[in-house]
Amino acid sequence: MSTTGPRKPPLVAPKRTRKAPTKPARKTKSAPRRGRARSSNPIVRFFGGIIRWALRLIWGIGWRLTALVLLVVGSFVAYTYTTLPEYQTLMDGRAKGSVTLLDDKGEVFAWRGDQFGGVVTADTVSRHLKNAVIATEDRRFYLHPGVDPIGIASAIRINLSEGRGPLSGNGGSTITQQTAKLLCFGNAYSESDWKSEADYIADCRRTSLVRKAREAIYAMAMEAKYTKDQILSVYLNRAYLGGGAYGAEAAAQRYFGKSAANLNPAEGAMIAGLLTAPSTLAPTANLERSRNRASVVIGLMRRQGYLSDQETALALANPAELSEAAERQAGGYFADWVMSSGPEFFTRDTTEDVIIRTTLDQRVQRAAEDALTYIFDEKVREGSKAQAAIVVMSADGAVRAMVGGRKTKVVGAFNRATQAKRQTGSAFKPFVYATALELGNSYDSIVVDEPYCLNIPGSGRWCPENYTRNYKGRVTLTESLAQSLNIPAVKISESVGRDLVRKVASDFGIESDLAAGPALALGASESTLLEMTGAYAGILNGGSSVTPYGLVELKLLGEDEPLMGTGGGIGERVIQESAAQELIYMMTKVIEGGTGGRARLPDREAAGKTGTTQAARDAWFLGFTADYVAGVWMGYDDNTPLSGVTGGGLPAEIWQETMIRVHEGLAPKPLPMLRPKPRPAPPRQEPQRRSPLAGNNPIENILRSIFGRN
Structure with missing residues (x-):
């Protein structure tokens, strides 16, 4: 059987044609390589490698070490963090408390502590x-x-x-x-x-x-x-x-x-x-x-x-x-004194915040400081190293001002008003006369200023002398004190008994050891200016003892009730008020016609007493008005004798300048003293004619006695 139609091409592979060989493309300049090109030099390559290795090593160790340090530090920080308290508890880190001092009007004038x-x-x-x-x-x-x-x-x-x-x-x-x-x-x-x-x-x-x-x-x-x-x-x-x-x-x-x-x-x-x-x-x-x-x-x-x-x-x-x-910076000496006189656990070593109300009067304090500065600027030779101290107080012992040295704006300095014990000299005599008056003597009792000696067992014969080295004969107690006669003061002290004089002085507040011998009457004992001023305050207030004080009230900050109150004031009676009044009268005569004439105040009554120690190592003046008692001491810290200075000189002038300033604006007040009635004058007698030899011819005197005046 045959088939018809177009024939299909045979199944064969396509013919391959051989391409002509192409020429290789020309090499063009390429872009540079990233990074450093390796050198062709082997030595350079060797050392470069070592450096790169070292850097890598350092970096490797470094970041690890840094991390370790950060870890350690972070651990410490974290631990410390856990130990920290709330910040509110960190505000007050003081180990001790503070003391705030208020004056008599409630105003702050000083601080102490933290x-x-x-x-x-x-x-x-x-x-x-x-x-x-x-x-x-x-x-x-x-x-x-x-x-x-x-x-x-x-x-x-x-x-x-x-x-x-x-x-x-x-x-x-x-x-x-x-x-x-x-x-x-x-x-x-x-x-x-x-x-x-x-x-x-x-x-x-x-x-x-x-x-x-x-x-x-x-x-x-x-x-x-x-x-x-x-x-x-x-x-x-x-x-x-x-x-x-x-x-x-x-x-x-x-x-x-x-x-x-x-x-x-x-x-x-x-x-x-x-x-x-x-x-x-x-x-x-x-x-x-x-x-x-x-x-x-x-x-x-x-x-x-x-x-x-x-x-x-x-x-x-x-x-x-x-x-x-x-x-x-007022009252530095005063504040230090108050701090030292109060209980330590509420002053120097307090762990609390304390408020102390005091007796300080800042007006009086300024007056005392200004007076001291004025006298040293105007009447003391430039470059003098002499020092002075002042205490002003009320009759009850309330200290209103205190100056412990020429430098007034200080804290913790040596306070000559409270810490320096010095012989008092004749400034001690008022306590001798106070004893005599307490025992029944009178301001017009008679004492004979004459040569006088005592035999002191163990010391031999002692014959005191007056500053003037002459004798006044028969003088009243008032005249004896006004003229600061030494012999009458010793006689009186011996007659009333030294033990009794020591007791009266001690009861008035002189706590220092008092001399046992007859020189007691002449201020042979040592005392502080504060003690002496307090003792004179006892005379002014009518014969009662006084304990000087500066602390009025102490309380804790934020509390209303005080923990303690006044630590001083008037104590027991030392002498009868009548004796004190007689003594004040006698002391006015020191200023009116005696050794303290430079302390006389122009507008008010004042009473006081000078004091100068042996060789003038210390000079004092202490006295009072009806309002204030003031004491002044002057001398050298090393006991060098003062040159031409007695208690009736510069100390009396410092006292006067202080008291004039202190009393500015205050009405004068009479002193609480005896005011003797003036004695009637003796009847006037006609002068008798006398022979120029009258009273000198013994035969004429015999005849007069037998036959009469003619």
């Missing part, structure tokens, strides 16, 4: 104080994590450029690090662990690499635990700011008499400036130096944008002024 005015926060203090602290101490405070590497590097550079060690001088510490130091890294003060609080503080402030590392760890833990403002609040409350003030509130009250919330830029800058050297820069120590530092702080505040040009100019033109109490 002052803490109360808790403040970064939000409640004046913004000017807050900004001044940040500008001065840590301008990147809100930017760093507790440690500022930039600040540390800058501090090291400055220290090295000035030839110091890297950690000496500028430390680059942040406010957080400084707060860590103030907290002593959480180690609280313990009396059992430290010899003193000063040693504890010194150890907390010690600087070393280990301490710096510990400080940094503690600071970073604080940054993790507390907010920035909480850390700043702790710092503002714990920082020491001079003058015994801890914290911003105490400093503001101490220096400016206002709250830390009300400080202006100049005041805020002054307080912030104290942080670098609080004791040296304290305005109560050197106001000009403190103002200069405040000017620097104001400049920093301006550069960092915290003050405008106008605010800066105003602050520089009106520097901070101290409050009246801070500027006066």
Whole structure:
């Protein structure tokens, strides 16, 4: 069978044609390879390999070591974090409390101990104080994590450029690090662990690499635990700011008499400036130096944008002024005396904040200070090292003013009014005459001023002399006291009995050991000015003993009920009131016509007594008006004799200047004294003619006796 139709082509592979070989393309310049091409030099390749290997090794070790350090530091920070208390408990870090002293009107005049005015926060203090602290101490405070590497590097550079060690001088510490130091890294003060609080503080402030590392760890833990403002609040409350003030509130009250919330830029800058050297820069120590530092702080505040040009100019033109109490620094000696006379656990060693109301009258205090300054400026030769002290009190022993030396603005200085025991000289004689009057003698009783000697067992013959080395003959007790005659005083003392004189003086408040020999009457015993002034107050009040006192009331801060009250005042009667009145009358004659004439007051009655010891080593004047009793002592601390000074000289003038100032504005009052009635004059007799030889011719006298006058 056959098929018809077109035939299909056979199934065969297509014919392959061989392509002519193509020429290879020309090589073109290719793009450079990334990375450094290996050198064909085998030596270079060898050392390059070593360097690459070392870098890889360093990087490998470095990041692992860094990670390890970060892990260790983080562990320490984390552990420290767990030990941190709530920030509110860190505000008051004082080991001891404070004492605030108020005058008789309730106004603050002195502070003692570690002052803490109360808790403040970064939000409640004046913004000017807050900004001044940040500008001065840590301008990147809100930017760093507790440690500022930039600040540390800058501090090291400055220290090295000035030839110091890297950690000496500028430390680059942040406010957080400084707060860590103030907290002593959480180690609280313990009396059992430290010899003193000063040693504890010194150890907390010690600087070393280990301490710096510990400080940094503690600071970073604080940054993790507390907010920035909480850390700043702790710092503002714990920082020491001079003058015994801890914290911003105490400093503001101490220096400016206002709250830390009300400080202006100049005041805020002054307080912030104290942080670098609080004791040296304290305005109560050197106001000009403190103002200069405040000017620097104001400049920093301006550069960092915290003050405008106008605010800066105003602050520089009106520097901070101290409050009246801070500027006066009144009653430093008085405050020290009150602190020493009160119970230690509420004064010198108090752990509480104590308020003490005192008897101090700041007007009287200023009068005493001004009087002393005036006399030494006007009447004492320039360069003299002589010292003086003044005590002014009321008749009941309430001390109104106390000056313990020529430098009046002091704290903790030697107080010559209370601590210096010196011979009293003739200032002791009123107690001899008080004894005689108590035993029935009178102001016009007669004593003979004449040569007088005593045989003293064991010492031999003793013959006292008057200051003038002459004798007055028959004199009244009043004349004897007014002229400060020695022989009559010894005679009276011997006649009434030395033991009784010692008892009267002791009962009046002279607690020092009194001499046993006859020189007792001449003031051979030693006493303090405070004791002597208190004894004279006993004469003024009518013959009752007096215990000088300055503390009126003591209570804890925030409490209404006082813990203790007045510690002195009028005690038991020593002599009868009539005897005291006679003695006051006799003592007025000392001023009106005796050795104390320079103490005379122009507008009121005054009574007193001078005193000068052997070789004029001590000079005294003590006396009173109806309102005040005042005592003055003058001498050298080393017992050098005074040149040309007696109790009736410069001490009497200091007393007069003090009392004139003290009595300004006070109406004169009469002294509570005896006022003798004037005696009638003897009847006038006609003069008799006598022969020029009358009374001299014995024969004529015999004839007269027989035959009469003619």
